[in-house]
Amino acid sequence: MTKVTITSIITAITMxxxxxxxxxxxxxxxxxxxxxxxxxxxVLRGQTFAGHALSHIGFAGATGAVxxxxxxxxxxxxxxxxxxxxxxxxxxxxxxxxxxxxVVLALALGFGLLFLHYYTAFATQATALLFGNVLAVxxxxxxxxVGLGLVTLGGLAAIMRPLIFASLQPELAEAKGVxxxxxxTAFLTVVALAVSECAQIVGILLxxxxxxxxxxxxQRLVTGLWSGMALSAALxxxxxWLGIAIAYHTDWPVSFCIAMLSxxxxxxxxxxxxxxxxxxx
Amino acid sequence: xxxxxxxxATIGIGGRSVLVDASFAIKRGEFIGVLGPNGAGxxxxxxxxxxxxxxxxxxxxxxxxxxxxxxxxxxxxxxVRTVLPDLRVRGFDFIASSVHGERWGVPSLSRADRIMIDKxxxxxxxxxxxxxxxxxxxxxxxxxxxxxxxxxxEPQLLLLDEPLxxxxxxxxxxxxxLVRRFTRxxxxxxxxxxxxxxxxxxxxxxxxxxxxxxxxxxTVAEVVTPSVLSQLYGTDINVVHADGHIxxxxxxRDVEHAAHLHDEGHDHEHHHGHHHA
Numbered sequence: 332m333t334k335v336t337i338t339s340i341i342t343a344i345t346m347x348x349x350x351x352x353x354x355x356x357x358x359x360x361x362x363x364x365x366x367x368x369x370x371x372x373x374v375l376r377g378q379t380f381a382g383h384a385l386s387h388i389g390f391a392g393a394t395g396a397v398x399x400x401x402x403x404x405x406x407x408x409x410x411x412x413x414x415x416x417x418x419x420x421x422x423x424x425x426x427x428x429x430x431x432x433x434v435v436l437a438l439a440l441g442f443g444l445l446f447l448h449y450y451t452a453f454a455t456q457a458t459a460l461l462f463g464n465v466l467a468v469x470x471x472x473x474x475x476x477v478g479l480g481l482v483t484l485g486g487l488a489a490i491m492r493p494l495i496f497a498s499l500q501p502e503l504a505e506a507k508g509v510x511x512x513x514x515x516t517a518f519l520t521v522v523a524l525a526v527s528e529c530a531q532i533v534g535i536l537l538x539x540x541x542x543x544x545x546x547x548x549x550q551r552l553v554t555g556l557w558s559g560m561a562l563s564a565a566l567x568x569x570x571x572w573l574g575i576a577i578a579y580h581t582d583w584p585v586s587f588c589i590a591m592l593s594x595x596x597x598x599x600x601x602x603x604x605x606x607x608x609x610x611x612x
Numbered sequence: 613x614x615x616x617x618x619x620x621a622t623i624g625i626g627g628r629s630v631l632v633d634a635s636f637a638i639k640r641g642e643f644i645g646v647l648g649p650n651g652a653g654x655x656x657x658x659x660x661x662x663x664x665x666x667x668x669x670x671x672x673x674x675x676x677x678x679x680x681x682x683x684x685x686x687x688x689x690x691x692v693r694t695v696l697p698d699l700r701v702r703g704f705d706f707i708a709s710s711v712h713g714e715r716w717g718v719p720s721l722s723r724a725d726r727i728m729i730d731k732x733x734x735x736x737x738x739x740x741x742x743x744x745x746x747x748x749x750x751x752x753x754x755x756x757x758x759x760x761x762x763x764x765x766e767p768q769l770l771l772l773d774e775p776l777x778x779x780x781x782x783x784x785x786x787x788x789x790l791v792r793r794f795t796r797x798x799x800x801x802x803x804x805x806x807x808x809x810x811x812x813x814x815x816x817x818x819x820x821x822x823x824x825x826x827x828x829x830x831t832v833a834e835v836v837t838p839s840v841l842s843q844l845y846g847t848d849i850n851v852v853h854a855d856g857h858i859x860x861x862x863x864x865r866d867v868e869h870a871a872h873l874h875d876e877g878h879d880h881e882h883h884h885g886h887h888h889a
Contacts, residue, residue: 503710
């Protein structure tokens with residue numbers, strides 16, 4: 332064995348000697364698997380923008396909760412679930428209204444800022460919410476994440492069959508008796524829970540790195556539904572854990588490392604990871 | 613036995629009646645070509661038969677009873693097929709999603725389901741599409757896959773809404789032949805909507821012309837006449853027979869051809885050639 336491998340094994344072991352590192356791995360692992368599985372359907376349905384919208388709306392909820400002395404995760408859950416149900420009930424009518432959504436998103440972020448303004452520990456809270464702070468996760472939070480994750484995956488499992496049918500062939504699904512509006516609303520509720528979970532790890536602004544990057548990569552690589560879901564969850568898990576390990580060694584922010592791995596995986600899978608050369612040279 | 617019966621039925625969407633006081637009956641095993649101008653109610657009629665749209669007056673009976681949403685005996689190929697262009701799901705999983713797709717829970721297929729899907733794919737010559745992602749299929753291949761899906765589960769009634777759209781002429785013939793062969797062997801009733809009568813002329817048993825709120829069902833000789841069609845189109849219609857083809861003309865213009873061009877926007881070259889063939 333070379334000296335380098337021995338050193339890296341030793342660092343890997345010492346890394347796990349710290350409580351905060353073990354917590355980080357556990358929390359990121361739970362959130363990554365949930366994000367990878369739910370994200371697979373988000374990408375399949377072409378609804379990634381909805382995931383983005385929900386996370387932004389969640390920001391106002393999270394900061395609002397902090398202001399009134401409630402844990403930010405519950406504000407996030409409350410606002411995103413309410414927004415998810417609202418978007419689901421509006422249904423098709425919302426798809427042609429991206430300007431309206433854009434305005435609502437900006438307003439939500441604005442409210443988030445206002446709530447932070449009245450909160451004293453402004454900067455730390457803002458950074459933690461927007462970009463995640465997985466190294467500060469405690470045992471209680473892991474319990475919350477596991478509970479939330481089970482509810483999320485349970486909900487997804489309950490609607491999975493009609494969800495796949497309605498995502499791939501909405502007209503036929505409707506004819507066969509699938510309640511499209513209900514399935515769509517239930518799914519956005521599941522997405523809202525997954526976004527809340529994911530935001531605890533990588534932050535509100537970077538939920539795409541676990542909810543869109545790994546499933547999009549998986550869909551480039553395999554064409555089966557089950558293999559796609561499994562690969563998506565595995566990639567999310569690998570990117571989250573590897574991201575934490577890289578952050579530990581380099582002292583770069585964890586969320587940056589995860590976002591970087593997510594983008595790298597996606598562009599590698601597309602086979603065009605090198606930027607195209609300009610013709611003008 | 614009548615598979616579909618309309619008794620003085622009025623069907624409408626959004627306050628507008630597309631079919632008023634229509635009565636006709638379609639027998640088991642018949643191949644019916646459904647024609648008429650755009651907006652005449654071809655899709656609406658199929659949705660009513662599927663039980664998605666109750667008649668505002670009169671009676672619709674399918675297999676002798678009121679239409680039931682999710683009827684297993686009906687195979688359906690919808691017209692608006694929202695297939696995401698970048699959908700990299702394999703053909704098998706795509707059509708398998710419709711098998712018991714209305715049930716809750718996690719999807720699972722029995723061995724019998726898988727065998728049925730494989731057999732149907734083979735029957736329409738789409739066996740090679742099972743492993744390929746949709747994003748890599750041509751329009752004709754996707755159509756064949758969707759046709760296989762409509763045929764899953766041994767339906768007794770097949771509703772095909774414009775299955776020839778976006779197919780080139782060679783494929784159009786192949787699809788019509790395939791449907792004909794498959795359904796005749798199994799005595800399946802077919803409603804096949806199309807833009808042009810000539811696409812179906814050698815295949816159909818009877819033709820159902822819709823237009824202006826009216827429906828006319830009969831043989832080509834009975835229905836495709838200036839007097840019947842003038843009423844349906846609401847304008848003076850001339851019918852010209854030439855070379856085994858029938859052209860429906862309004863003031864010298866081919867109305868079906870014009871409708872098709874209007875709908876599709878492409879295919880001009882191709883239809884041009886077809887008409888002068």
